[in-house]
Amino acid sequence: MSILKDLFKAIKGGVSEVGESVVDANLVRILEQDIRDDSNAINKAKQSLTQLKGTEIGLKRKIDSLATDIADYEAKTVEALEAGKEELAIQVAEKIADLESEKDMLFTEHTALAKEVVQLNKMIKTRSSNLEKGKRELEKIKTVEQLQKTTASINKNFASTKSSGNRVADSLARAKKKQQEWKDNQKAGDWMEEEESSSDLDKKLSEEGIGGKKTSANDIIERLKNKNKS
Amino acid sequence: MQNNLQELSLILNEMSTDEGTTFEAVFVDDEILEVTCSNNDEFSIHVVMTKKQILTVTPLFSADEVPTGKVNELNSLLLRVSPAVPLSSVGLQDNNYILFGAMSVNTTIENIAHELEVQAENTIDVLETISPLLK
Structure with missing residues (x-):
């Protein structure tokens, strides 16, 4: 990861002087490659994590079943002893010893596996945070790159109008x-x-019919009729 | 990226905001869309895109247009003005002073249009404030 860190330093230096020079295409490629590497590593780690977890669960089940068997044989040993069958009891005790050594072996394996799971998880976390950082840095570069593309067009705009002294005004x-x-x-x-x-x-x-009422012909006839009547 | 700009240009050319602003969007380059807002058609906005952001750039003036003795005064005024300007900020790109806006590529078209019309209006505000210091 220290390589990435060094790269970031280089990019930061580049960005500050970007007014004069286009962002180094190689730098972008390297950063993009790092992002791809991180994301591949995370994917692989997640896959092996799933496998490890599966194995871990299997081991735990075997250990549990061995523990049940041991307890079962222990009870039987006690029964044999109580029945005065010492020879049989010894045979069962030997079986228990075998089972216990198998269980111990599986237990050691299980502990190692659990440690590996923790380590993988830690690695995924670190890689993920690196990935996000890388993506952010890349976005900065891309932003500067896109902005620079406008510069040429802007300069053209200004050049064509520069002759007039009070362009802005x-x-x-x-x-x-x-x-x-x-x-x-x-x-x-x-x-x-x-x-x-x-x-x-x-x-x-x-x-x-509210406000200024218009007089109709009918109104006039009516009025004249009334006038004659009176 | 380019497709999105294409889509943006098609929609912008057809739309009108609540405030009645319309847009004229023309590609000056494969990756640069020049947008002229009806509320300020003197200063157009260059729109570019990255994977994550839409960047809007209004060129204000070239550093050559600032009298030598006024550079510090102008820069300090611009720095003080910038926080007061809604949605856009002032920047220096290459040799050009710009008004600058950035938004997520997930921004809705209505909000993009609003950003653009506000930036167009801001341009007039900012230039009015600093124009006494220009040549």
Whole structure:
């Protein structure tokens, strides 16, 4: 991992001077390779961890079953002794000794395995943290790289307008003017909308016969009829 | 990466924000999208992408446009202005002063559009603040 650490130092140095030079393509390749290596190592470690865990579980089961057998034979030894069958008891005791030595062997194996599992887990953790760090560093490089691509296009922009002394001031004035126009247009739009909605209201009111009532021909005939009557 | 920019350009060209801003997105290069926002069509925004980020760059002015005696004053003013500017920050890239925004590639299109329109507006604000110090 110290190689990675050294690499990071080199990259950091590169980034600070990046204004002058494009990020070293080799450095990116090395970093990308390291990221791939880390992620492969993690995958492999996870695979062997699964296998080890499987073996560990198997061993534990064997040890447990041996312990049951031993307890069983111990009870039988006591029974044989109580029955006065000492020779048989010795035979059973010998069997117990065999089983116990087998159990001890498996137990040693199990302990070693458990240690290996712990170590693998630790390794995965370290590699993962390295991987994340590597990815972050790479993202920094990629960011700088992408930004640099805009530089050429930006420089072109500036070069074409450099002749005019007050480029920024002129553009700013134009942008502000357009902004103001846009605001004015929006205001005009609001005013129009309000006008329309208020004339809509007048129309609705007159339709409902509220407010300024329009005189119809029928109203006039009616009025004239009434006038004649009186 | 490029495909995403392509997609972004297609959507941006069709959309309009709540504030009524529209966009004109044109590729100046395979990997650079130049976006002009209707709320400020004088200063366009260069959009590039990495695996993780969308970067938005508005070139403000070249260092050559700053009078020699004013560089320190301008830099200090820009550093003080930058935290007050919403969503964008001020930076120096190569020889150019830029307004800069960065967001995750998982940002929704609405938020990308909002970032762009705010950056376009910020450009006017920042330039107005510092323009007395330029040539």
